[in-house]
Amino acid sequence: VGVLDADVWGFSVPRMLGALGKPVGFNDMILPLEAHGVKVISMGHFVPEETPVIWRGPMLHKAIQQFLGDVWWGDVDFLLCDLPPGTGDVSISLASFIPGASMLVVTTPQDAARKVAERAGKMAERTNLRPLGVIENMSWFICPHCGEREHIFGEGGGREAAETLGVPLMAQVPLVPALRAGGDEGVPIVVSDPDSPAAVALNEAAEAVVRATKSKVGKPLQLMAR
Amino acid sequence: VGVLDADVWGFSVPRMLGALGKPVGFNDMILPLEAHGVKVISMGHFVPEETPVIWRGPMLHKAIQQFLGDVWWGDVDFLLCDLPPGTGDVSISLASFIPGASMLVVTTPQDAARKVAERAGKMAERTNLRPLGVIENMSWFICPHCGEREHIFGEGGGREAAETLGVPLMAQVPLVPALRAGGDEGVPIVVSDPDSPAAVALNEAAEAVVRATKSKVGKPLQLMAR
Missing domain, CATH: 3.40.50.300 (P-loop containing nucleotide triphosphate hydrolases)
Structure with missing residues (x-):
């Protein structure tokens, strides 16, 4: 990669x-x-x-x-x-x-961010890129003190953007302090703490990308087809 | 305004x-x-x-x-x-x-965001804009369930950016769900809930901008000075 x-x-x-x-x-x-x-x-x-x-x-x-x-x-x-x-x-x-490359659209759950992300996805369609899926970031926050889940940035932005663009919602990545800290320190959370809910969501997104991408790996060449 | x-x-x-x-x-x-x-x-x-x-x-x-x-x-x-x-x-x-306009640099507390914001502030100096101050956004989150304060995006980015650029840190705006909701609904939190800690911080920033800006309001014209 x-x-x-x-x-x-x-x-x-x-x-x-x-x-x-x-x-x-x-x-x-x-x-x-x-x-x-x-x-x-x-x-x-x-x-x-x-x-x-x-x-x-x-x-x-x-x-x-x-x-x-x-x-x-x-x-x-x-x-x-x-x-x-x-x-x-x-x-x-x-x-x-x-041309023809795939685009992943990243948004937060909030309306204002979703509108901007949707425009980027629509731009893809107009410029010969292919919107592949939506990843929702900062989907919710789990308080490390009481364990309650809080939708700081609202709900539904990823789902709505995916519907607007006609592509799947590939993952919802929760807001985890360790994710931010890993970014500042140069060790992504998928490496430092692969069991964290954020790392699990990011790995799901990666697998969805692999599945959604046409691959010639393992397929016979169709040199004689026409 | x-x-x-x-x-x-x-x-x-x-x-x-x-x-x-x-x-x-x-x-x-x-x-x-x-x-x-x-x-x-x-x-x-x-x-x-x-x-x-x-x-x-x-x-x-x-x-x-x-x-x-x-x-x-x-x-x-x-x-x-x-x-x-x-x-x-x-x-x-x-x-x-x-040329000569003032620039407010907005960052979050986290290192990765601070570095990008500092570069914007340095760009101001090079292009005849004047960095006026730094506003730190998403400074911390107060859990509405247990009241604990969590520094989701780390600490110190605003202070460090202000020191690097040699300007004051004008406000630290906490991450408040009502602020995001107000943005999506078109009613800023300074209007909908002026006593919210986020609204108080934003009003502080506004007052700091007014103080930091040279104004001729109420001053005698110095037409005869030279």
């Missing part, structure tokens, strides 16, 4: 995956960093974490092009691209470079 | 302020909508909430220019511009249209 952090301005994937450091070059290609068995490339590998990337769209386009074309991803089963919020230059560029 | 929703792709201000409807024109100017005594203009007033705005940078630039120049803001004390996340086209354009 490879992770391309396409959020050029708001990069945070290197910190969250613990993939810090500088990529090295090899035969005119850039080798991605590796963390927890995942290959990662991000603008954060090329500028200090403190430095703002004050770029307009054409520069973003070029960065995405390089991340896709000049990075030696090797034979990955999945290349996940973390998109910035919105329906702007990065999303348009990515859709033009890899 | 006027609110210019500069998040052209991710607009949600009309819903959150309850300023829905269509603006009308008057003498070649656009009249902003009004809600709770606040004038509002947003891309959400010109396209249906369901429609994605699939625009590259130059179109965003033009939209911001129109929101600033073709909207009849009148004699407002403050014009608040809600920026999209990131340090891209909208921020660059806005900085070029209103």
Whole structure:
């Protein structure tokens, strides 16, 4: 699996995956960093974490092009691209470079977030991307003191977005302090505490993605079909 | 007070302020909508909430220019511009249209968010905007069942961002379900429940902004000074 952090301005994937450091070059290609068995490339590998990337769209386009074309991803089963919020230059560029790619729409349960996420999903349809499913984040919070469940951000946003876009709701990920802490420390909760309800939900989402994706693994080549 | 929703792709201000409807024109100017005594203009007033705005940078630039120049803001004390996340086209354009404007940096307590917010604040310095202060959102959660306080998103992000940027931490806004609900229903918590800890924190932030802003109100004109 490879992770391309396409959020050029708001990069945070290197910190969250613990993939810090500088990529090295090899035969005119850039080798991605590796963390927890995942290959990662991000603008954060090329500028200090403190430095703002004050770029307009054409520069973003070029960065995405390089991340896709000049990075030696090797034979990955999945290349996940973390998109910035919105329906702007990065999303348009990515859709033009890899038409037909699948898009996972992430929302919180709340109406205001759902509306923005639905627009991103509709953008996918218009730009030759394929909305694959919805993941609801911050679905509820379980108080570590009394064990009660609280729907801080409301309820139903993931379900409604999935219905609007005609795709399945792949997972509801509860808000767990350990998930946030793992992100800040570079150890994802699926590694640090795989039995946590949040990790279980994230693994469910990963399995749903695998199931939903057409794969040629194990299938005979149809070279003689026509 | 006027609110210019500069998040052209991710607009949600009309819903959150309850300023829905269509603006009308008057003498070649656009009249902003009004809600709770606040004038509002947003891309959400010109396209249906369901429609994605699939625009590259130059179109965003033009939209911001129109929101600033073709909207009849009148004699407002403050014009608040809600920026999209990131340090891209909208921020660059806005900085070029209103150099010297002040920027409020909003972060959560968590490290990953703080780093992104700090970069936005540093971008302000480089583009002739003035970082004015930091507002920490989602600072902690008070369980409505047992009353315990939980720092879901960690601690210290607002304080650290303020120190890095050399500006005051203006408020810490706790995570309160009523705040989210008010946003979805179009009635801000400062209106619906002004005694809520979140509303108190937001009012503190507003007062800090007023104090931090140079004002000529009540001061004699210094026409003869030189």
